[in-house]
Amino acid sequence: EGNLMAGKRGVVMGVANQNSIAWGISQQLAAQGAEIAFTYQGESLERRVRPLVESIGMDTMIPADVTDDASMDAAFAAIKEKWGTIDFLVHSIAFAGKEELQGSMVANTTREGFRRAMDISVFSFIDSARRASELMPDGGSMICMTYLGAERVIPSYNVMGVAKAALEASTRYAARDLGPQGIRVNAISAGAMRTLSLAGIKGSKSLMSTGKDMSLLKENTRMEGVAGSALYLLSDLGHSVTGEVLHVDAGFHVVGVPEPSEE
Numbered sequence: 654e655g656n657l658m659a660g661k662r663g664v665v666m667g668v669a670n671q672n673s674i675a676w677g678i679s680q681q682l683a684a685q686g687a688e689i690a691f692t693y694q695g696e697s698l699e700r701r702v703r704p705l706v707e708s709i710g711m712d713t714m715i716p717a718d719v720t721d722d723a724s725m726d727a728a729f730a731a732i733k734e735k736w737g738t739i740d741f742l743v744h745s746i747a748f749a750g751k752e753e754l755q756g757s758m759v760a761n762t763t764r765e766g767f768r769r770a771m772d773i774s775v776f777s778f779i780d781s782a783r784r785a786s787e788l789m790p791d792g793g794s795m796i797c798m799t800y801l802g803a804e805r806v807i808p809s810y811n812v813m814g815v816a817k818a819a820l821e822a823s824t825r826y827a828a829r830d831l832g833p834q835g836i837r838v839n840a841i842s843a844g845a846m847r848t849l850s851l852a853g854i855k856g857s858k859s860l861m862s863t864g865k866d867m868s869l870l871k872e873n874t875r876m877e878g879v880a881g882s883a884l885y886l887l888s889d890l891g892h893s894v895t896g897e898v899l900h901v902d903a904g905f906h907v908v909g910v911p912e913p914s915e916e
């Protein structure tokens with residue numbers, strides 16, 4: 654517990670259940686004194702998200718489907734109505750169909766699948782950044798969640814890797830556009846973590862075990878590291894850091910070739 658986020662208010666988008674990265678981040682921010690408004694995908698998730706939100710003494714929950722302009726208009730209007738201004742935004746949302754998250758990227762990426770992955774996983778960040786920035790007259794900080802599949806080829810990750818590359822580029826352009834307004838924009842590139850989204854990727858088990866075996870720390874990415882990095886970027890500790898992609902993956906991203914097994 655501390656006060657690194659005391660007096661700061663913000664929006665967290667993307668809590669689906671207790672394993673969500675957005676939830677790990679939220680707990681850390683709340684423990685440091687942040688006030689959080691949560692947006693969630695829709696009615697079917699409310700039952701699972703409400704007890705979490707209440708467990709940290711918060712009560713602002715707003716449905717927001719990022720593919721629906723009216724829903725996004727209403728969500729940000731509600732936040733403006735509640736607080737007037739905000740200090741931070743956490744975007745922790747992505748989607749691609751099961752059909753796309755396996756086998757050949759070339760063979761399995763349809764026009765509709767591509768459009769949907771890019772809309773939900775990339776445009777939604779640009780759109781949310783614009784909406785949130787309008788509520789940040791005194792500056793602020795935003796983060797989104799990305800993965801190594803943006804930079805390297807990862808089995809089954811396919812069109813989501815393409816989307817994450819676009820998300821990382823969007824982070825840099827948003828940082829350029831919003832910098833003069835004192836808003837920092839960064840991405841956290843987390844290693845594989847056991848969540849609902851990961852389960853949608855074919856072979857996700859081996860993604861976890863390879864991540865562990867090949868990482869420099871010989872462990873899977875821990876939520877406390879991801880949440881701590883979010884805290885750093887969203888609090889005043891992160892002053893002067895913008896347009897960055899911060900890897901929080903036990904060092905997996907720097908490995909070229911795995912160590913040879915003992916002869």
Ligand code: NAD
Binds near residue numbers: 842845846
């Ligand atoms: P998660 O399933 O808990 O979170 C994904 C969230 O996206 C859910 O809350 C879901 O409701 C939301 N979402 C999907 N479509 C939506 C829509 N149309 N409108 C509103 N919300 C929508 O899984 P997670 O692993 O916590 O994923 C969060 C972020 O972290 C994603 O961007 C993901 O790509 C990224 N990430 C995950 C890992 C991992 O290994 N789990 C690693 C690196 C990055």
